[in-house]
Amino acid sequence: MENPHEHLRIKSVPVSDVEQFNDLLRYVFQVTNQDLIESGYEEGELVHAKQPILEKSDVIGWYNQAQLISQLAIYPCHVNIHGQIFKMAGLTGVGTYPEYAGHGLMHELVKVGLKRMRSHQQWISYLYPYSIPFYRKKGWEIMSDHLTFDIRDTQLPKQVPLKGYVERKEIDDPDIFKTYDRFAHQTHGAMIRDQLAWDEYWRWENEEERTAAIYYDENNEPIGYVIYWIAEEVFHIKEMIYLKQEARIGLWNFISAHYSMVTHVKGHIYKDEPIAFLLDDGDIKETIAPYFMARIVDVAEFLKVYPFDNVDVGIDFHFEITDPLATWNNGIFGLHFDPDGSFQLSDQAIGSAVKCDIQTLTTMLMSYQRPSYLQQIERLDADRASIRNLERLIPMETPYFSDYF
Known part of the structure; x- marks a missing residue:
């Protein structure tokens, strides 16, 4: 009997196959047109938005003649590991059409990918796992957590007098980039973001619904920010970073100033910060889940x-x-x-x-x-x-x- 997979070949995926790359991603992860619209994309815009990623990444795929049937992308990044900046291989875009599943295609792709990472001196790789057991078998392991919290309006911290001040800005304000870069260079595990990394940071979110509030110290130096949005009486925190405790207090002063507008503050933390311990009323709802995985x-x-x-x-x-x-x-x-x-x-x-x-x-x-x-x-x-x-x-x-x- 003829082997149905004998004509399959592994090769680099050219930028000209960006539509096939995105079609495979959308099928595997069930990204609908409605999802794209809610994220702020117009028809055909995702393909255009993803093209720079393909141009910069090392994309490998299995082809059945001219059809891309299985793929992964190695996104070149830099991360801070205990103060040392490492090249990091961000594994993303992983997927195989179901009719080709179960034949070891992804296993072979990952082996080829690891050799490519090594040749590019990327001594460590990060990924967001759709299946922790799957990636553990391939050598990755959990390296960070994602904590979410829900604080009632009555539990918000009291105002504390400070010498600095907060200003609301656009999310692409230069002081956001400047503050994050300082933060990333002094924070273990963090991504050193270039413009493409910032683009990916916002990929699946509607930027028009986000606002930034930046804390400036008495010398007018930005030392912290919070990215947030308000909807249905809930203050949503996407990310809060700070270089000093003064900025943390100042940003919570700003959030607490919304007391009359919101009933809850819900947010995200990406390390084991004891937020409940920092509140006068620490009886809040918190959940923790594994977030990213890494592999040497x-x-x-x-x-x-x-x-x-x-x-x-x-x-x-x-x-x-x-x-x-x-x-x-x-x-x-x-x-x-x-x-x-x-x-x-x-x-x-x-x-x-x-x-x-x-x-x-x-x-x-x-x-x-x-x-x-x-x-x-x-x-x-x-x-x-x-x-x-x-x-x-x-x-x-x-x-x-x-x-x-």
Whole structure:
């Protein structure tokens, strides 16, 4: 019997196939014309809007002759990992038409994609998972959370006198970009946004329904902002960032000033900030869910530039890593620490062994989960001394990531 898939081929997806790329995305994720209209798109505008992404991204697909049937896009980004800026491969646009599902097409695409990421020196990859189990099998692991909250008008914080002030601005005001850039360069996990990243940040939202409020300190310097909209007596917060606690208080002063206009304030937080603890009446409704996943693409190269803490007191050890797809990550990675605070990486089994898979290594080095907890749930195999060493070496900063692609 003839193999129905023998004519399928993997190749790069050219920009000229942008309509096929978008048709596949819309089919797989069931994006309707009504969804597009509600997001502010006119007919045919999404194809035009996505074209710059294809021009900048590394898009790979399976073709049945001239028809694109399975695809993924690797979006080039930069992120802050504990103060070190890394090239990051944003995996997006993943999909296969259902009649071609179950034949390992995506498995092979991801393997090719990982090789492309490695060749572009993208030592880490992020993605938004439509299925956490699916991507865990491919080597990704949860690295950040998305918290939502609902505060009643009677629970809003009281006004606090400050020397700064708030101004309402358009969402594309230069002070928004300036403030976010400062924030991202001092916040672990955050995306360093270029113009294309900002375009993606707004992709599925109607910008006309958003407003920005910027907090300026007494020197007229922007040090925080909130992006919001008000509908049906609810103040909706899309994102609030601040460089100092003064800006946090000032922005909540601004929100509380809407007391007579709203009955609830609902919003989003992208790290484990204890908002309930900061309120006088902390009896609020909060929900938390996993948000983004990450994957180390090349363990050796990632470790070489990873900003370990306390390297001057580090104890030699070695990782023993297993990886389901990237064969170059399967093996031993020895770390030798010098008294002067430097360290060397080798393929020798020096010191004690720390055994784990690529998923566990990623979530641990991203500081989403701590070594002691990962050992407790048997995701990490190491002796007590190695766990104490890892707790000292890995910075204590949980990731913040509010983007979507």
